[in-house]
Amino acid sequence: MTREDQSDGIDDFCYPGGMHAHARLRLPDGQVRLLFPGDVIGRGSGVALRLSDPRISEAHAMLSLRGDSLRLLALRGRFTVGDDTSGDVEVRRGQVIQLARDLTVDVLEVALPDAVLGLEGDGLVRQALAAVASLRVGPPAELLPRFQPDADAAIWSEGDEWTLRLSGEEDRPLVAGDSFVVSGETYRAVMIPLGLASQAGTSPLGAIAAPLHLVVRYDTAHIHRTTEPALILDGLLARILSELASIAVPVSWESLARQLWPQEDDVLALRRKWDTNLTRLRRRLREAHIRTDLVRADGHGNFEIFLEPGDQVVDQT
Known part of the structure; x- marks a missing residue:
C-alpha cells in the first residue's frame, strides 16, 4: 500500500499504519488511500487526497485528531453520512461519506494507537509527528506535516520505524528518547498519549500549529x-x-x-x-x-x- 507523496524529494513511502492515527478510505474508482491527521481532501494540487470534480473545492475537508477520535472537518460546504448532513463528523469504520451527490468514499479502517511519536525542543512546543514531517529551525521553529526540500531536518516513518535525515549526515533511526541538534538548537523525540496529541491542532496545507x-x-x-x-x-x-x-x-x-x-x-x-x-x-x-x-x-x-x-x-x- 503506497500513499502518493506530493513533493519531489521522498517518493512512494509505504504506510502500513503502525503507530499513526489514520483512516483508510476507498475512493469511487476503487483505489484505497491512507489519510493522517492534518491531511486535506480537495481538488488542489497540494492536498493529500486529490479528487478531480468541479463540485469539490481546492481544500474541501480535513482529517483532524481530536482527543481520542478522528474527525472529518468541512473546509467548504458540508458532507453527508447516513441521514445526517454536517461539517464535523467522527470518522468510523463502515461509514460511507458523501462529499457531493454520487461522490462517496468508504471508510475501511480507523486506527487509533495508545500513543504516537512527537517532537519537542528549543522554541518548539510538543506536538505529534505526521507520517512525513519537516523541521525548520526558524526562528520561529516550525514543524511541517510534509517533506519540504529547504527544511533543516526531515523525519518519516515506515510502519513503526522512524528515520531522521539531517543535512550532510547519514540517515539514522529515530526513537522516543533520542535527541538531535540542528543549528545549535536541541530537539527530542517523545511519546505523546493519543488524547494529548491533538492539543496542538493541525492546519490545512500548513504547519502543525501551536494553540492560539x-x-x-x-x-x-x-x-x-x-x-x-x-x-x-x-x-x-x-x-x-x-x-x-x-x-x-x-x-x-x-x-x-x-x-x-x-x-x-x-x-x-x-x-x-x-x-x-x-x-x-x-x-x-x-x-x-x-x-x-x-x-x-x-x-x-x-x-x-x-x-x-x-x-x-x-x-x-
Missing part, C-alpha cells in the same frame, strides 16, 4: 502563540474577529456586515465590503502562518470562530 490565544477588544485583536510573535489586528479586521468571538455561534455574513457598516443599505455593496475585508483578514492570517479556517464558513452563508483543542478566546469588547 485570542484577545479581542473590538477595535484591536491580538492572536498569541507560544512559538511565534503575536499577530496584531486593528480596524475592520479586528472588528470581524471581535464580533464573531462575542456572538460565539455561527452567524450570517449579512448580520455581521450590517454591524460593521450600519449605514450601507445596498446588499450588493455590503457583500463586496464583506468579501474584501474577509479576504484581507485571511491573507493576514496566512502570512502569519495561522490557519485561515479560524474564521470558518459553513457553506450556507454563515461564519464562526473555529477553535481547535487548546485554543482560547478572551473577550474584552
